[in-house]
Structure formats: C-alpha cells, structure tokens
Amino acid sequence: MIKVFRINTGSCGGCDVEIAAAIESSTDLAWAETPESADALLLTGPITASSQPAFQALYDALHHRVPLLAVGRCAIDGHPFGRGGVAAQAQEFAGRRLDGCAPTPSAIAEAIRQLVVEQTL
C-alpha cells in the first residue's frame, strides 16, 4: 500500500479532487494521516508566498526519505497564476513533475507508482 500526503500550496482545488478520485479508484493507494507516515508527498498549487514557509519546512524535514511529486501545471511553473511552483523557488526540488490542468486520476495514480518505484530502486 502506497500512502500519500497532499500539500496544497494555494491550488484551485482541481488537482486535489482528482488526486482524491485517483486514490478512491486504486486499491494500492491510500491517504497518510501525517506527512511523516507518507510514502509520497504530492504538491499542488503554485506555492503562494504565504504557504511557502510551511511547505519549505515540510520539504526540508522529509525530502531525504519521502519523495515529492508536483501535480498539475501550477505546481510546476505557476501557470496560469503567474510565476510560481517549484520552478520559481530558489532551490532545486528533487522528485517528479506531472503536467496537466488537471491531470486525470489514472495519470496521477500511475505517476505516484512510478515515483515510489524510483525511490526504492
């Protein structure tokens, strides 16, 4: 069972509900109660200025053992809200990116599986 924790840094909510749909329809995916107990962190939203410190704190504490998947275009480069997402951060973020606005549940489920497989290789 792959457990995921969702970090919404100011998304429109579209990717978040499609992540939920992906988890509902996959027997091998489940929610983690806390970020510490997750196998994958899913980033949604363009990382707004006010959510950045909370996201950074989680990433710094966990990135060495829990991989990050940026879900949706705005988490990647901020589109259509302007400059933002992981591309606009000072540091390089490890992990995968899944483009789409919003990506489909099946694409999300597949990306999560690939992310976790890469992590264990």
Add this chain to the structure above:
Amino acid sequence: MGEGVTYSLVLGPFHPAWRGPQRFDLRVSGERIADVEYHDGFNERGCAERLPRLDLPQALHLVTRVCGTCSFAHSLAFCQAIEQLCNLEVSERAQALRVVTAEFERIASHTRAAAALLHTLGMDSYASDLRHLREQAQQALQALSGARIIPDLCLPGGLRRDLTQRDRETLLVALPKLNRSLFRFIDRLIDHRPLLARTVEVGVLTRAAAEQFGVHGPLARASGIQRDTRTDAPYAAYARLNFKPITQDGGDVYARLMLLLLEAYESIKLIEAALAELPAGEWRGEMPEALPKGQASATAEGPHGLIRYTLEGDGERLKHVRIDTPRQLDRLLTRTLLAQAMLDNVVAIIVSTDPCLACAEH
C-alpha cells in the same frame, strides 16, 4: 467528568480532511474547545489583480481556474458580465446547456462534500456510494465539455462546443437512474440513528448568526435563509425552469449534510427539465475582439454561493476586475461554530461547511 487538562492543538495548514490550506490553532480544555484562532491567506494568488494584464482569451482561461470545483460558475459569471458590456445575445440552446453544465458541477461538488463529511464521520460505505454518483456527474461534465473537471466550455455569447444528440440521449437515459440512486441514498440516511446522534445540534449556525455574518449558498440555506441567485436574480435558463430553492432549518451538521444531498437531487431534476426540451439552433460563442468603455457586473450561483464579477473595460481591454465570492470560514465564524464544541466533532464541523479556499482567496 472534570475540566481535565488544557492544551493546544494545531490543525493544518495542510490537512487531509480539507482541500485548501487553512490552519486552526485550538485551545482544548478537557474534551471541549475553549478557544480557536483561525489562520487563512495561504491560497491568495492575486487573480483579480492579474486579470487586467491579460488579453481576453487568457483572462477567461484564468477565470476558469480561480476555483477548480466552482470553475464553470466563475466562467459563467465572467462571460455574463462581458455579454452585458458588449450587448451580446445568448441563444436559448446555449442558455439551457449552461444550466445543465452548472448543475452537473453543483452535483459533483455537493456529493463530493457530503462524501467527505460521511468519511469524517466514519461512514465509509456511504461515502463510497456517493463517490459513484459524483463520478457519474464528472463523466457528464466530460461529455459536455471534454474535461472531467475545470470545463473550458463557456464563451461570451454561447459555448465553445455543443452537446451531441447521442450524448444528450445517453444523459437522458442515465438521469432517471441517477435520480433513483440519490433518492434511495437520502432515504437510507435521513433517519440513520448513529448519524443523527453525531450531527444533530452539533456545530450550530443559527439563522440570526447566519444573517449577521452574511453567508451565502448552502451554508445560509442550511440555516433557514432562502437566498439563491438562481431565483433571486435568474440568469441563463433558470427563469423558465420552475425551480424552488431548498432550505433546512437546523443550521447544524445534519442540516448541512441533508441540504447538500437535497440540492444535488433538485439539480438532477433541473437538468432533466433542461435536456428534455433542449431548444435546437445556434450555440456558438465568440470572444469579442475588444471591450467597449464601461462597467458591467454579473452574478451566478456557484456550488458555494453567490459569485459576482464586476468588470471595467477601457475601450479595448479589461481595465479593472473585481471578484466577489461567498463568505467562508473566518475568525468570527470559526469561533461561533467551534466554541465549546467537543474535540471529537471539530473536523466534522469544519468539513460540514465545505470550505472553498480557492474561491474565498482568489
């Protein structure tokens, strides 16, 4: 039971139970909430400030993405404001299809919110049944717009694509089944004793408080306020579709749950009526080349309440845009709902208000 220990508990900003980021700093005394401090602002993206810097097609693209779950309602209010500014007529077919799309979006949003609440209450098999219904609504949105969520469908003067005759017939066959499933679901839930025990008189927002806070949408209607843009200021095809808003009097978690389900049921009936006598003819919309000088304002009832777009054109482009969205949880409303609540009920009370941070903090 005595007072017990007093301690602090922080929920959020990232929490599995709610979609958008928001933080609750709780002061817990024994088993009850002594105080709560609400923190928001994590979702602020400055959409209204950004819109005048974009050309019109890009602006509509952004408007459709202000909120993923109320996407069509945003694009509809925006397009209606442009239609007003440019004096554009919208054909009857496009008006009817706008209602159909808006109501499928509402069904998806309401059943999603109700499923989240039932999951929070530990009623997972009920939540799972509702998710099947929500999935059907999302598939219908796909037939209408090409996308399961965030439908890029609305255009000033009409729509971007038409509903094919085949898809219309498929929907007309599917709707009575959807209608029956939801009716049976509500019937099973309405006097479910464990549910009543956990939700009646829990997290009450009295009618007086709801009036004072000026809440809109399901939150207001679950507290007995008959306020619905679809009847107060009818737009699209609502005026000719004989629609009555639903209200509940309890103002508690149970009333909010029932309201969401009954509204979704009413939405199915609206869609059936709109599709049964779908006018033939033109449906196309087109983005105007330029905006005339002047101001216009239009409203739509989104899944979470009234959405208003106020636009100002400078003779060519957008000069100023104001987006008004329904009032959601804030410091005072959170205090009212959570003061003296049992700690066990806190997450259910929050989830029952179906907070839409993306709308609130565009």
